[in-house]
Amino acid sequence: MSTDALSDAAGDDPAVGLRAVRSLRELADRLETLQVARARQLGWSWQQVAEALGVTKQAVHKKHGRSS
Amino acid sequence: MFERFTKEARAAVTAAQEIARDASTRTIDTRHLLIALARDGGPARDVLVEAGTDVAALVAAATADLRSGGIDADALAGIGIDLEAVRREAERTFGPDALDRAARRRGGHIPFTSDARKSLELALREAIRLKHRTIDGRHLLLGILRADSPGRELLVRQGADVEALRAVAERPAAA
Numbered sequence: 001m002s003t004d005a006l007s008d009a010a011g012d013d014p015a016v017g018l019r020a021v022r023s024l025r026e027l028a029d030r031l032e033t034l035q036v037a038r039a040r041q042l043g044w045s046w047q048q049v050a051e052a053l054g055v056t057k058q059a060v061h062k063k064h065g066r067s068s
Numbered sequence: 069m070f071e072r073f074t075k076e077a078r079a080a081v082t083a084a085q086e087i088a089r090d091a092s093t094r095t096i097d098t099r100h101l102l103i104a105l106a107r108d109g110g111p112a113r114d115v116l117v118e119a120g121t122d123v124a125a126l127v128a129a130a131t132a133d134l135r136s137g138g139i140d141a142d143a144l145a146g147i148g149i150d151l152e153a154v155r156r157e158a159e160r161t162f163g164p165d166a167l168d169r170a171a172r173r174r175g176g177h178i179p180f181t182s183d184a185r186k187s188l189e190l191a192l193r194e195a196i197r198l199k200h201r202t203i204d205g206r207h208l209l210l211g212i213l214r215a216d217s218p219g220r221e222l223l224v225r226q227g228a229d230v231e232a233l234r235a236v237a238e239r240p241a242a243a
Contacts, residue, residue, distance in 0.1 A: 017143075020144055022140075023138060027154065038161075
């Protein structure tokens with residue numbers, strides 16, 4: 001399916017809008033994984049990472065702690 | 069519940085976990101179960117074939133769907149995001165295939181989604197309703213069809229007739 005055909009046919013379709021939201025979440029999640037790993041490699045503390053992400057230290061450690 | 073599963077139905081649940089690992093998905097949902105049922109021989113595959121489903125096409129489409137990790141480039145384009153541009157920038161900072169690597173689980177346990185768990189419960193309920201003593205692939209398929217699930221959506225997208233599938237699956241076994 002071409003992008004043009006899809007946006008023409010489904011500009012107002014909630015299904016497409018929701019798929020976009022889901023795609024964004026997954027994309028954000030993957031970017032978070034990459035960015036957190038890099039910050040840790042560069043010597044950032046969990047506290048610093050948590051503050052940058054706007055979440056608690058516990059939350060960020062629970063989610064990413066195993067990777068480094 | 070699992071003690072009432074046939075060997076083949078248990079194998080499908082195990083295969084769903086392997087499919088999740090291969091496709092680097094974070095969870096196991098009804099699409100994984102559907103791929104396992106459609107790919108490996110058994111009552112569920114027979115039902116799909118009898119109801120006119122192109123099983124090979126279904127498995128291919130479902131696998132591609134899993135590998136994309138739910139990231140839909142067309143849907144993103146619709147809100148002004150160029151996935152390829154994001155991919156390029158990610159690779160510039162994090163190296164080749166960065167986005168795909170980031171999807172990879174660190175190993176270990178991959179949980180079933182509530183959708184998948186519900187479909188297994190529904191399979192049990194279907195078996196009780198049909199007065200069958202064991203739960204086989206057909207019941208798992210019914211569980212996927214009944215829940216408003218990603219597996220069902222995928223079947224519908226592949227042009228499957230859900231009512232026809234249900235009718236075939238509910239028919240008493242010939243054997």
